[in-house]
Structure formats: C-alpha cells, structure tokens
Amino acid sequence: MMKETPAIAGLDNLSVLVGGKAGAGIDRSGTILGKLLNRLGYRTFIYRDYPSIIRGGHTFSIIRAAKDRIVAHRDEVDIILALDRETFVHHQHRLKKEGICLCDAREKTALPDPRAFGIPLSEILREEKAPAVMTNTCMIGAFAKATGIDFPPLEKILRQELRKEPELNIKVAKRGYDAVNEVLTIQPLPREVLPLITGNEAIALGLVRGGLDAYLSYPMTPTTPILHYLAGVSREFGLDVLHLENEISVILTALGYAYAGKKAAVGTSGGGFCLMTEGLSLAGMAELPILVVLGQRTGPSTGLPTYSAQSDLLFALHAGQGEFPRFLVAPGDAEEAYYWSALGLRISWEFQIPALILSDKNLGESFFNFDRKLVEDPEAPDLLPAGENNKPGAGAGQDLPYRRYELTGTGVSPLAFPPLAGGVIKVNSYEHDEAGITTEDPRQTTVMQEKRLRKAEYLARALEAVKTVNTYEGEDHGAHAHQTALLCWGSNKGPCFEVGRRLGLKVIQPVVLNPFPTRQFQQALAGVKKLITVENNATAQLGRLIRNYGFQANGEILKTDGRAFSIEELEKKVKEAMA
Amino acid sequence: MMKETPAIAGLDNLSVLVGGKAGAGIDRSGTILGKLLNRLGYRTFIYRDYPSIIRGGHTFSIIRAAKDRIVAHRDEVDIILALDRETFVHHQHRLKKEGICLCDAREKTALPDPRAFGIPLSEILREEKAPAVMTNTCMIGAFAKATGIDFPPLEKILRQELRKEPELNIKVAKRGYDAVNEVLTIQPLPREVLPLITGNEAIALGLVRGGLDAYLSYPMTPTTPILHYLAGVSREFGLDVLHLENEISVILTALGYAYAGKKAAVGTSGGGFCLMTEGLSLAGMAELPILVVLGQRTGPSTGLPTYSAQSDLLFALHAGQGEFPRFLVAPGDAEEAYYWSALGLRISWEFQIPALILSDKNLGESFFNFDRKLVEDPEAPDLLPAGENNKPGAGAGQDLPYRRYELTGTGVSPLAFPPLAGGVIKVNSYEHDEAGITTEDPRQTTVMQEKRLRKAEYLARALEAVKTVNTYEGEDHGAHAHQTALLCWGSNKGPCFEVGRRLGLKVIQPVVLNPFPTRQFQQALAGVKKLITVENNATAQLGRLIRNYGFQANGEILKTDGRAFSIEELEKKVKEAMA
Amino acid sequence: MTAYNFETSTPNTWCPGCGNFPLLNAVKAVLQEPGEGETPTPPENLVLVAGIGCHGKIVDYLNINSFYSIHGRVLPVATGIKLANPDLEVIGFAGDGDAYGEGLEHLIYAAKRNIDITVIIHNNRVYSLTTGQFSPTSPLGFPGRSTPAGSPEPPLNPLELLLASGATFLARGFSSQPEQMKQIIREAINHRGFALVDILQVCVTFFNLHQYYAERVYTVEDHDPADYFQALNKIREWDYGASPSGTSPGGASPGKANPGGEEKERIPLGILYKKEAPTFARRLSPAGGGNREEATRESRTAAKERQALIEKILAGSK
C-alpha cells in the first residue's frame, strides 16, 4: 500500500500530531501514542489543543518523544495522523518536508500531497462492524506498524486504556497494523521508563502526599480533571471528594473542614476563583489553612475556556479585601506540581494561611514525564523555628485556657481542633482578641494585624532553605550569551529551558511568587545584563511584580492567544528580542 | 449654674466632641451641631466614630469649625458634650486645659474635673416628660447658650432635622438653653455659607449629575448611606434604586441595565466587592459600562465593619480574571467625590469599561463643606478623539450591519442599545468576533485583546487634559522644606494638606490611580528629595504601586487601626519620619 | 416585506442528536410565527440571555439581540434588561447546573419578584459542557465523573421549589416533543410575569434519557393550572429520581433503580401552573403603590432639570 520508506529526521526528537473532530477520541489517542513511545524508553510530552465543544470542532494533540527530557512541543511534526481532512489542511504547514501523513484512503484523493498516505480505515471499520470512534484505534495500529513498533506492546496498552470492547478494538488495531508497511523504525531505548502523567494528576497526587483529607470543587476547566481524578481514587486514599453547588460553597465548606482539623483543598479557575475571594479573605482573618488550585485559562470572563493563560498572577496575589499573608507558587512541570502541592499544603497548615497553586491549562492538561529522582522530600524542610509553641495540635493539653489567636513570636498560634476537652476554640471573621472574641479596639486591631503579617516574614525565612528560584545555564553558545536571561514562570518553564539550551541563554524561573524570593532571585540575576520576560499575558505580570522588589526586565515576549509557546515560535521571538 | 467664663482658644479653630451610647442619637447631634456652626459662616468638618452596634457601645463625633477650609479632625477639643459618663472618661485627655465639658448634673459628682459642668438634663427631661433620646436636644440647647449662639437659628435647624415631635424637642432645647450661661461667644462670620454634606452624599449627587439611571446595591457599610440617600430621592430624579438579594445579583443586574442603555452604578465594600469580581471581569470582556463604588473598611474579612481603611487599592486594581482596562479613582473630599463620580460615569460609558470609585469610611461618612466653585464641569473634558465613530449611540442608523465590537482606532466600538431596527446587538463573555459571536481562533483572540487594551491607552491620553494629581505647596517653612513631600490618596488628603501647610511641606495626591497619571505625577515630584507615603494600610499600597512606574517612596507613615489620622498624630509622625 | 432572517452563519457544534436542536427550532418557530390573533414582537425588541454550558450556545445560533452571560447568572442579567426597558421581550436560556445550581438564589428571587421574563431551562440533568458531572436534577445515585460511586444527593424538584417561591407560570416540556414545546414556550412568553419552562432536554452524550422519557411522559389534561393544589400534585407526581428505590433512572444501575415488573412512574408535561399577579415593575410604579414614575424615567436625560434639582438639594444642605 505504502510506497518506499521516507527518510525521517533523527529519532532523538520525534513529533506526532493526531487530530480530528472533538468527541472522536483524539485525546485518548494522544495518550495511547504517548504511552507507546514512552514505554520504548523515550522521554515524552503531550500538548493538547481542544475547543470548548463536546462534538465536532477541531481537536489535536502533539506527542513529542526524545532521548532527553523535554517539556514543550514543537511546531514542526514528523507524522500527522489525520482522522479527518481538516486535520491535514490545518496542520499541513507543520509537516516536515520528509514527513508523512496517515489518513483514511477515502480522503487521500482530496489531499493531493505526496506526503499523505491513505489507509482503508473506514473500509476496515465497516468490515469489522466497528463504531466510528474506533477509527482511532485502527489509525494507531497503522502508526505502530509504520514506525516499526511491535504489536504486542501496543495491544497491552490498548487493553489498559480501552475498557469498552477491548477485543474489537484490538482486532481493528491489528487490521490497521497489517494494512501498512514499516517506513521507519523507532528503536526501543534500553533504559528506565518514567511515568507519564498530566500536571493535574501531579497536583492531585502531591496534595494526597501532603496529607489531604478532602477535595472540594465545582467543575471548571482546566482543574476539573483534578476533581475527576481524586473522585476516582477517593476510596483508596480515604478522601472526601465533594462536588458542591457553587464555588462559594466550595471554599466555605473547605474552611469548615479546616476548622475541624481536616486538610482541605479546592480547585477552580478564574470565574470560580472570583467567587472564592471572599472566603480567601476570611481564611486570612480567621487564620484557617486552605489550599486553592487556581488553573488559569484565557480571559477575561468566560474567554477561551479550554485554552491557557498566565493572566491571573496579580489577581491571585491581591485577591480578597484587606491585607493578610498568602503563599503563592507556580509550578512549571509535573515534578514541581507534585512537590509544591504537597509542600504548599504543609505551609498552609503550619502557618495557618491560604496557599495558592497557580496552574494553567498547559500545565494541568499536558502530559509530562515524572522523574521521582528530581523531587525533594516535601516533608524535609523545617518551616517554623524549633521551640516555638506553634505546631499544629500544640494547643491540646495545655495548662492555660486555650486561646486560638495566642500571640507568639512568629505570629503563628497553637492550632487545636474540636473537641478539645477543657478548651474552647473560637475563630472569627471580625477582628478579635486572642481568645477569638470580637473586638473593635484600635490597639488590639493593630496588634492582631501585625501578628498575622508577622507570619509572612517567618514564611519568607523558612523558604530561604528551599529552592524557590530555578536557574538554568546551558553551554555557552557565545561570548556573552549568559548575559541574556529569559525570565519565565509556570508552564513556560518547558519552552524557555529548551530554547535557553538551544541558544545558550540563562533561564530564570521563580517558582514561589509570594513571599517573593528576593535573595534567590538576586543571586540568579548575577551576571545578567538583559532580562527578557516570557509570559502568556498582555501586560507582563511577572515583569511588573519584580519591579516591586527593585528588579527590572528589559524585554518582553508576550502571547495572549491561549496557545502554548512552541519551541520554534519562542526561539524566533527570543532572537528578535535579542537583536 | 455655670461659673465664670473660661478662656477658649481662638475661634478660628473650634473643636466640639459629642459622645454617648450607640443609639442615643449622637450622630444626629453631630449633624445639628455641625450645621449650627456652619450657618454661622464657619468652615466645618465632622468626623464620626461609631461601633458596629445598634444600641450601647461608645459613639462620638468631632465637629470642627474654622475660618479656613478644613477637611480633618484634631485630637484636641475645646468642648465635650458628654451624654454619658464614659464619654468624659474616654475623651478627657483630648480636652484642652481651658476647655469645658457639659454633662448631666447627675454625673457631675462622678466627674471631679473642674472643666466639667453639670446641667440638669435628666431633670428637664423628666419634667417635660420627654424621652431619653431628647437628652441630645437639651444638651445642644445648652451648648448654643454656652457658646453665645442665638436660639432662633438653632430652632430652625431643629425643625428641619427632627421630624418626630418637633415642638417637644424645641421646648427641651430651650430649657437646656436657659439652664446655662454664656461662656464664650462664637461670632457669626458674614460670608457665604457652604453646604455641609457627607462624602457618600457627594458621590450620590455626582452620579446623578453624571446621568445615573439606576443604583443597585446590597447594604454594606460604609456605602449603605448612598443606597438610603438615593432611595430617598429616587422619585425626584427618576431613578431606579434597587436593593437586591446579594452582590452577585447587584452587579449582574446592573450589567443588564447597561446592555439596555441605562446608566447603572453599584455600591459595596470589600466582601461584597469580592462577590462582584466575576461580574467585573464580564464587564471587561463584554465591554459593558458599569460604575462601582467601593467603600473601604478595616479588613480582612468582616474586620471592623464601621471603621476605615485603605487596604483594597491593589485588590481593586487587579480584581477579576484576565486583563482588561479599568478606571480607578480615589477622591479625597466632597468636591472630588462629586466631580469624579460624575466624570467616572462618563468615562465608563464613553470607553465602555468598568469605573471604580475607591472610597473609604472616612470619606463616605464624614461631613465636608462642599464648595461649588472648586468643582470643574464634569462634562467639559473631551475624552475620545473627535471624528472617531465611537460615541455612545453612534451605532444607530448606520449603513453597515451593526457590529457590537467593531474594530476602531481607539478600540472603542459604536455603542447601540436594543431595540435597534435593522441591527442585532450581541454581547458575549466568551472571546468573540466583531459581531459578538463566540470564537476560539487564536488570531481573533489576540486582536480582540489588543482592541480592549487599546482603550486604556486612549483613556490615559484623555486624562492628560484633566487634573489627576493634586499638589499643594504651602508657604515655605524652611530652606528645604519643599524637598520633602507627603504622598497620600483618598481621605488622607485632608490631614495631609493641613499638616503640609503647618510644616511647609509639599503634598502630592494622585486622584486617578489607574490609568496611572505618570506624567502629572512626575511633574508633581519636581524638586522633591524625600517622598513619604501616608496610608491607612499595613503594606503601603500606593507606595508599592508607584514603583511600577519607576517612582519610589522613601518613607512610610502607616496606620491600621481603622481610625482616621488626626492632625496632631500625623504631624508627630511626619516630624519623626523627617528626623 | 421579506421575512426576518433568524439564522446566523455560526457553525453548530452540538452533538448530532442533541435535544438542543429541537429546542432551538421550537424557539425559532415561536419567534417567527406569532400565535393566532397575536401581533409578532418586532425582532429588534427581542433579547436573549444565556448562561454558560452547552445550552448557552443557542444565542450564537440566533440572529437576535443577545447577552451571552456567565455561568449561573442568566436571571439577574435578564432582570436588569427587562427593568431597564419594559418594551423588550426578554427570554433566558439556562442549564440545570447553571440555574438550579451555581445561581439558584437568583431564580428564586426572579420568581418571588415576578419579573416579567421567560426562562427556558435546558434540563439535561447533567453538566454537559464540562463533560458529564451530576447536576442538581440528576437522579440519586447518578454515576457522573465527579461521583463515580453515584451521586449522594437526591435531586431538587425545580418546579416544586419555584412554586414555593412565588412563580406565576410553570411548565414542563420534552425535547422530543417539538409541537408541545412550541405551544408551551409561546404561552410562557405571552404570560405577564415570571414564566419558567423546564425542558427535559436529552443529552445524547452524557445522559441519554430519550427512551426513558419516551416511555413515561404524558400531557396533562383536565388540569386546572390556576389551582395551586392541582398544580402541586402534578408537579410532585414525578420526583426527578429522588427515591433510590423508586422507578427513576439510577444511572449506575438503571435495572436496579427501575425493577422490571414495577409500574413505571409517569412524567406530566404541559403547563402545570399559571396565575396572574402584579409584576415587580408594576409594584414599583405608582399604580402598584411604589414611586417609580414612568414619565420621569422617560425624561431622565433632562440634564438641566437634574442640575437644578442638585443645586436645590445642595442649597438645602447648609
């Protein structure tokens, strides 16, 4: 069927695009393809692009596999698996000159491109009386053969991933497999295979690792998958996972859990976060621990619900009336998502403050390799100075009458939960005295305000012992290359690190954004003459934030169309910015 | 009854404190006393301090009258009118050595202070069979006599202010009047009497002046009085004034009004504003005009509901997911409140963006003289460049099919309202095309984002023609006094201007806070070596904001106890900061 | 005169077979063809308001004034538009998650106030656009993606709730019965006051109840919708699957939830309640005891008069 083997570029870097209509199973295909390449020992990354539409509308995933760790997608692809004609038309420009596109034989005539190869997908489906959604499976079978992958490993993955009608799926896949010739050979790499998980899964597991008792949410892209995931594992982990009537209820119910001593986290996106801000301020005043996962998407308002953005940094930093300390962290990949979710929950509880995990659609819904070895122990860092009477639970069994807001050196009061025999635990949204009783006294107000803000100072100190700013200095590609640095945060870590490596630039990624790690950031800037901030927003929010601490970016690369930076796009823009 | 006339300090500056239990009519007494002094031609200011309690709890007002315009209170008072013993005990320290305190004769024995004079208030009330709340009226009568004010003008005010049982009130007042001797004489000043209104009234009237059609609110201190006030005048002005089920409904209903072409404003405070942030972002995306009055009070959370703060500046600036232009202004006195409420409404409508009036409890609930001559015409400044097809209503009667989000040079699209014969008006919270139809296209997204942000640029240009930064340079009290400047915003204008005058310092007050008036601020800074920011918050929010624009404060005077700066307190702190 | 074109060129992205299609067509038909003896509302006087969910897309498909709002907030937006301009005919489209969940309070208040608008709920009893979680009207035990072990809460009966809230028009339709939908929607729009139409809208992708409904629905007859107790009884006849041992679709194990042999429950369709009562706007007006002068409202823009009045107020504040 297929003509002779085209030459495909170095297998240290393969990109496969699978595309079709929303609802046609493109997402699932992406996962299967990703796992297939991952299990061969390649480092794998999957970028997912889908509209806010259940059926129809164009959806695609780009699966990238390479010898080295990668955390970004490329525009250029080696192989397109076109489940409909639109896919080829849309993405033709991405396909390498020597690339190939697999499509249904029916479509081939409409695609007069020598790189397109027809496979009798619909014919096979008709013969097997298989439903249309199995076109995917057939296509994946063809892909495996074309790239020289054995059928048994594919069969194993299909059995794991496709619970409905596995036999028919495998049959259809095999027919696809048999319908094409091998055009290139992807050699298995004999080395450790790493887990391939989404950022959302990493956050979910990190929260569990941090001791989560309850996850509460109202569905909202891009954090809905955390809700689904934790609902699925709630029994094993003994979690309460609740989908409530709206986001106001979500955060207030979570604060009820916290009061009763159970670690709760909530997940949402912009609009839902708006509704949580009043609860956030309550958490600040009442000193109740709470962890909020804020998944950013393209705004304002409903915006582009299934696309990404980094435009809520300053909102997250200032959300809620009045002034109170908060911890704000923006992980850049799966390992960071896991680590900081676990540590974030600890910070929230040890300092009795809200912690925010600032995620985005690209972080949450892309698939990343997860390398355990890169993850520090989230229980390791000591946070509060030893000897202070402020550990959770320290209130129980004291001599004194328990005072929920006892003044201490660090500002952190002993934390106890009902029932506390002989003690009364009062939390209060009004300004209050140490016992939690309402006050309007000016002195008391000032003292309590200071107490709460003191916690931020101690948190900043504690974080000195943790790596809060990542830097990367690749091989120097020129005399002064390292004098230029890319500044990035969140999911732009991947593209920036790869482009930095290619161009020999320094890359600086503050992971913790509040309290701002001024000292570590200062150190990272050593030797840097030109700092270019790379952000998915229109106003360079991180660029603006660092000015508060006396730093200044002198270049901006901004993108507001909801899509992730591809390597090529970013590289081009960086070169322009440097010129 | 009263012994010989004590010497009272210069009548160019009289302070009277009236205090008692919450619910005892203290507030009303303050107003009557203020009006009394005001009508004598003195410039008057009333500071009000009351707890979040309906009955009981200590409440007081300080009425200050002077020859020159004043917009702040002093700690030191000349006269205390003590409606209960607590008032004297609480405020004794404020009373000048040569001051006097009027109290009930019953209390006199318990107040062994030579400055205290007993008046048979309760005896009079008993004799007249008057209710306890009329103690106030009796006391005011005594005050008038003691200060040499004639009875008829007092009677007139009492008739206007006390609708319930005016005759009995007047009788009781007269008995109080007759029970004391004149101890000093407040001479009427033969000059124009100015209106005496609260900041909230000024905002309300400014909104009406700006063309308000509807005011929607859910009660929340300190903006509730705007709701009450506008409800009272709704008929005369033809306003819809609605108190709805919660703040979410308030802002969304207001956006419904805006869509239908009616100018709506809403008022709230921190917690309610939190609930409005999602609607604010919708207004940003859908380009619907809306004016929000945000009255700040002491936070976080419920905090001190009836006390003041300036701790929501950065929250107001960044509230709502995503990025969209907004107008943010913080008036400092009644004239500014009036002018900017009217102009703010215009800006909101001409640029189709949210406008926020950042008020606070001290601005909203204090009484200020209102000097018409100080107020520019809010209809005067041209905002949008001439010749652009972007005036409200410009859409009607066009040839083209109407497109709600037509791309224009300024980013401002022609605004039309249903019914529009032959045209369809679609607004959308999703990203959309020019016609308002949902899109997820990356290019379209970028173009529309730019369109919206372009409006901010044009707004910034328009505001160049308006005075957005106030400066005051008093007489120079020393060689380099003007090299030090006080930076302030909102209700701190009053104390800073007075202290600046006393100490010969420059005072800089940016009224517009977003778009930040960089050029005017730069000009104001000319010659300034030391800039001290004066704020009612813990983190110097304006001090942080100006850093974004390359400016830097090098001193901070912060106050977080909910009370306004008094002149003495601020003067002391400024001297310390300068030392 | 050429007929007004109600279509937009926006590609429709609902799933093939989705119950939103017949609902869209019913709405279009009602707006296009006025009822007998009625004068049609001019198209420019129509305003549609939508929430966020699959249902909301309806406004992109209709060439009519619209406000594509945010999730859960159809009611306040529609209320604002109607109060601002009573000449507009305001129709809201909301999802069950949208109106019965996220923003339930507004629905109750719109009913309580008797705002003169029509709200059509695309009640597919699931969160569709967010890919299949249980909703306020999902049957107890529904295994959505957020409740894989089955939803732990019984559904609301929205019509019962709205009856208790003071709604003056309550009806139920079924997306597979277009003629009846048309008739109900037409009457809802004509009703003076708050009208809610709960459409059992089949979501073929996440909760395909087509067959289930087809076997159970019937149209009320000999029913006096003005009679509160008759209405209540009809409304309570079907409980949206609140009783796990009943015959509602338990989703998880429909067999168990609807044991063979037991009699199937019946789902009444049609106009279940209808009553005349003063609208909010009327109560605001002098005729209704309020002080909202329509005349003054018209002359709102008389800036000069306002200015004079402001000066008078200021002069009085000395």
Place this chain on the structure above:
Amino acid sequence: MTAYNFETSTPNTWCPGCGNFPLLNAVKAVLQEPGEGETPTPPENLVLVAGIGCHGKIVDYLNINSFYSIHGRVLPVATGIKLANPDLEVIGFAGDGDAYGEGLEHLIYAAKRNIDITVIIHNNRVYSLTTGQFSPTSPLGFPGRSTPAGSPEPPLNPLELLLASGATFLARGFSSQPEQMKQIIREAINHRGFALVDILQVCVTFFNLHQYYAERVYTVEDHDPADYFQALNKIREWDYGASPSGTSPGGASPGKANPGGEEKERIPLGILYKKEAPTFARRLSPAGGGNREEATRESRTAAKERQALIEKILAGSK
C-alpha cells in the same frame, strides 16, 4: 463535677428588649439541661456557626467552640465541620438576610442533602445590623431604609421553600415564648438530619412586631408533622405578609394592611414537619451506597501507606 460555664465575659450589645436575649437563653438552657433520659453532649463537642448580623453576636456570648463566619455563609461552613467530624454537634445561627437572602442557595442545598445539622434563623424580618432595610421575609410594602416607598416584593415563606427543598425538620418559634423555643430547639438538635428552626425574633428597634405576633400566634395541636400535606397546610397558613390586602403588617400603613373588623390571621408555632431520611454522610458511606470508608478516614494520617499507594499509581502510569 462543677457545671460547665456557658457564659463569656463579653459585654452584650444587643438593644434592651431585643428578642435575641430570650433566644440566647433558650439555647443556653437546652445545651445545659439535656432532655429527659438523654445524655448531654459534652460541651467540647458542640460547635456553633454564625453569620453576620445582630444574630451573629450570639457566639461571642457563649463559651462554646464557634466559627463566626461571613454574611450568608453559615450553611457551607456548618456542612464542612459536620462532614469533617461527625462527632461534633453543629448548630448554625443565621439571620433572615443572611440565610434567606445573601446565601439562600446554600440553605436549599443543605436541606436537599439532609446534612445533619441544626440551623436557627433569627428571623426578625429586617436587616438590623445594617440599620433597617427590608429583608427576604419583610411584608410586602415594608418601608425600610432602602425602600422608603415600601418594599416592592412579597416575602418568601422560608418554610414552604425548605419543604420543597427536602428539609426533614421544620419548626417555627417566637422569641417571646421561651419554653416553646427550648422544646423546639431541643428536638431540632436531636433530629438526625437537616433541621431548620425559624424563630420570629422581635427586633425592637427596626421592626417591633411583638404585639402583632402576640395577638396571632398559636401552638399547633393535633398536628401530624410526618404528614406532608398537613405540614404544607400549616406552613401555608401564614404567608409572612405576602398579600398586601391581607392582614399582614404592611409596615407603611399597618392600619390599611390590617383593616379593623377583618379577622386576624393566625400564625402556627411548633414542629410543623418532621421526617426520617438518610443523611448525606450516610449516603456517602458504604451502607448508603457510597464509597466513603469511615475506617479509612480514621487512618488518613497513615502517610506511609499513602506514599506506597502513590508509588503504585505512578508505576502504573507509564
């Protein structure tokens, strides 16, 4: 054993004569003296939750665990506490503005879910702490400070609304009848499931209905609270002043609203509805069909097991 001291030393700032005093005393008495044959809940197992309003101050006056929450959000906070620790006895105190206005949706959902908590509404039918605006239960025409020409909307009947929402215990008390309040509150606390007690709490400052109520209230007798229709009829007997021409206090012109000669309406007090139904927690548990293992919940802190499970999951994600 010395008796537990329920008092705090916080000065009480309610107005003299406020109906909150007898309500506070009733609560104190119930918590202090268990009913006949009951073992008292240990004081450390009690948790009070309050909203913002005059009512909320009650938690400052009781030396009991408390969460002084924000306006309108008593229900979710109470729900969270109860779900987190079922051993705690959770009692919410909310205002009418608070629970029937600002956060109404949560109340309906707490009823729908049958969360095992007790909520006491200080229903003074006015916003007191914000100095006298009309509330969700103010009579039509009430001249509050935001509605000087009279409120333009009829009140909700909260009990009717909650009955329609699935509440399993509904009662009404009157702040001037302390014994009955005690009895109702005691039964509400003992009820397994969601219990709401609507207390007609007299606000002497902004809406003094003492006399009005005193002339109309009566205690239900021969009433079967388990009978839905009996309950509904009792609940509908008084409409909180929804009908302007009726005999409810119209505030603006009480004379007109309550014309002499007409018979006065009657206001039933007591337990109006009571039914047993599985609680939310039970439905989450395996016994209720869910997968929430109490045993596992106890061992939640077994970090090691968790760690192992996480590793297993990761190993399976290759």
